[in-house]
Amino acid sequence: MSLRQFAERVLYSDDLAEKLRRPETPLTDIEPGAPVRVELPVRPADLQFAPRRSAPAMPHPMSFDQPQRRGVAHHIMANHELQALEVMAFVMLAFPEAPSDFRRGLADVMQDEQRHTRLHIDRGADLGVPFGTLPVNSYFWTKGQKFNDVLDFVAGLSLTFEGRNLDHTLEFEDYFRKVGDRRSAAVMRVIHRDEIQHVAFGWEWLKRLKPSELSEWETYCAHLHWPLKPEKGIGEHFQKRPRLQAGMTEEFLQRLLTAKSEEDIKSS
Numbered sequence: 001m002s003l004r005q006f007a008e009r010v011l012y013s014d015d016l017a018e019k020l021r022r023p024e025t026p027l028t029d030i031e032p033g034a035p036v037r038v039e040l041p042v043r044p045a046d047l048q049f050a051p052r053r054s055a056p057a058m059p060h061p062m063s064f065d066q067p068q069r070r071g072v073a074h075h076i077m078a079n080h081e082l083q084a085l086e087v088m089a090f091v092m093l094a095f096p097e098a099p100s101d102f103r104r105g106l107a108d109v110m111q112d113e114q115r116h117t118r119l120h121i122d123r124g125a126d127l128g129v130p131f132g133t134l135p136v137n138s139y140f141w142t143k144g145q146k147f148n149d150v151l152d153f154v155a156g157l158s159l160t161f162e163g164r165n166l167d168h169t170l171e172f173e174d175y176f177r178k179v180g181d182r183r184s185a186a187v188m189r190v191i192h193r194d195e196i197q198h199v200a201f202g203w204e205w206l207k208r209l210k211p212s213e214l215s216e217w218e219t220y221c222a223h224l225h226w227p228l229k230p231e232k233g234i235g236e237h238f239q240k241r242p243r244l245q246a247g248m249t250e251e252f253l254q255r256l257l258t259a260k261s262e263e264d265i266k267s268s
């Protein structure tokens, strides 16, 4: 099947199993087609985006001794993963002129996002919270609507949201482990390892596509659209090692940390 057909199946199927189905290989990109900007992904009735603030907030980790609370956390994270997949499919359809290597790499990342969604769905169901039984938000999808080129996607999704997830995955692994939930902790560890590769993919394309006269940092900042800011790319506990593994430079990380501390001072 073509990369375009794969993206269309993700965005236009109202059946979750179809959205999460692996693409048929070999994947081709001979005719990427005309650009299309999808405004809303088609979703099953029980996974429609809820109005702002009506989806449950992430339960506090102090409540994670209750299996149901952990199930809610997996439900929320399953929706995050599904949105990441949908935003990537949006990018595939919106930017058919992007380099074919980028589009192929993106399709690989999408298959990881399909797997991550399933991991959270399965674990949430084990804990008594089947996917689709709670309202879900559209936070990442809405941000993706502002992407006007591939670098916007790289800056916003790969380096900011997936960058922050390098921290969150380890934080949640720790929360789950502390209450003795080794299975939920293992899900977070698996996703963390993949996320390093996803950030590496974004970093690689930031380097390849940036104008030669601009640094990585300058290009990154130029492609973040408000309300996204560099400091949003950091979670509760900044993890340097996975970012270095993803190829980010010491200089870039120093600037990221400086942006974060300036923001912390402003808001204190």
Ligand SMILES: [Fe+2]
Binding pocket: 081, 084, 112, 113, 116, 191
């Ligand atoms: Fe993911």
Ligand SMILES: [Fe+2]
Binding pocket: 084, 113, 162, 194, 195, 198
């Ligand atoms: Fe990812």
